[in-house]
Amino acid sequence: MEVGMLLPALSFFRLNHSKNGQSEHRAKVMAKGLPEKKPLPGVKSxxxxxxxKGGVGKTTTAVNLACAMKVIEPDKEIGLLDADVFGPSVPLMMNINGEPMLNDDNLIEPLLNYGVKCMSMGLLVASEAVVWRGLMVMQALDRLTRHVAWGPLDCLVVDTPPGTGDTHLSLAQNLPIDGALVVTTPQSAALQVTKRGVNMFEKLKVPIIGMVENMSYAICTECGKRNYVFGKETKQAAEQMGLEIIESFEVDQNMSDCINSGKPAIYALPDSIHAEKYRQLANKIFKYIANKDDKAEATKN
Structure with a gap:
């Protein structure tokens, strides 16, 4: 049936849907409740x-965070899930390719590079664009989470798509999320959308660990002066949202080279200020997880 033929019928339905009918329908939906949160087998955090907003360096942060966590705690098992079904970038940044294999339990074996277990929709579909409706996206997300042999993992870092869509809702409602890192740049446009994302996590009762600011400033190669090319609004916006900027990164051409080469900065530029800041960020995440675990244990006792 053509869309034009369908619209009049939909309009008629809405106009003739009584308020009582709407209330009854809403009550039935709410009565079903939210899905039960079930942990991923073998995944601790x-x-x-x-x-x-897209283009703020979110995937760069996720990739380097996961790698830095593995570098500073080699005995810890770290995973990286690329949950951006429509625009997966983790395969490029982590230099992984090839179709994953199924194990004896019919679970997908994540690919391993830099000591980090990785999974992405970019590894499961061909290079052409993914054109799916919401239900198919949710099914794909379920496959990337519950049909992958993640365990044992001490921490799974999930790179989510930009925005406030079905992916975030599904993850928050189905998995026990320990916390979220919010990534932004100093532009007003990015910060305004960031506020919506923070509001979403608050409604979903997902703890926000803090804010990561990318492209904070650029350093002049001639005089070393800091140029705040995108403004200085991040600090004020973070205060308004009640968040702490737990790490801030300046613009660096070398970071683009790392992305294109598939070698994260933590390995390609281990002595750089960026690598040091990613190690600091990883330490803060480990500390956050440890404190959360301690509070949970104290609550039990």
């Missing part, structure tokens, strides 16, 4: 890396 789950950290989301999110952004309201």
């Amino acid at each position: 789950i950290i989301l890396v999110a952004s309201g």
Whole structure:
């Protein structure tokens, strides 16, 4: 049936839907309740890396965070899930390719590079664009989470798509999320959308660990002066949202080279200021997880 033929019928339905009928329908939906949160087998902690706006360096943050966590705690098992079904970038940044294999339990074996277990929709579909409706996206997300042999993992870092869509809702409602990192840049446009993302996590009762600011400033190669090319609004916006800026990164051409080469800065530029800041960020995430675990244990006792 053509869309034009369908619209009049839909309009008629809405106009003739009584308020009582709406209330009854809403009550039935709410009565069903939210899905029960079930942990991923063998996964101790789950950290989301999110952004309201695209192009702010969210995936770069997720990739380097996961790698830095593995570098500073080599005995810890770290995973990285690329939950951006429509625009997966983790395969490029982590230099992973090839179709994953199924194990004896019919679970997908994540690919391993830099000591980090990785999974992405970019590894499961061909290079052409993914054109799916919401239900198919949710099914794909379920496959990337519950049909992957993640365990044992001490922490799974999840790179979420930009915005406030079905992916975030599904993850928050189905998985026990330990916390979320919000990534932004100093532009007003990015910060305004970030506020929507923070509001979403608050409604979903997902703890926000803090804010990561990318492209904070650029350093002049001639005089070393800091140029705040995108403004200085991040600090004020973070205060308004009640968040702490737990790490801030300046613009660096070398970071683009790392992305294109598939070698994260933590390995390609281990002595750089960026690598040091990613190690600091990883330490803060480990400390956050440990404190959360301690509070949970204290509550039990």
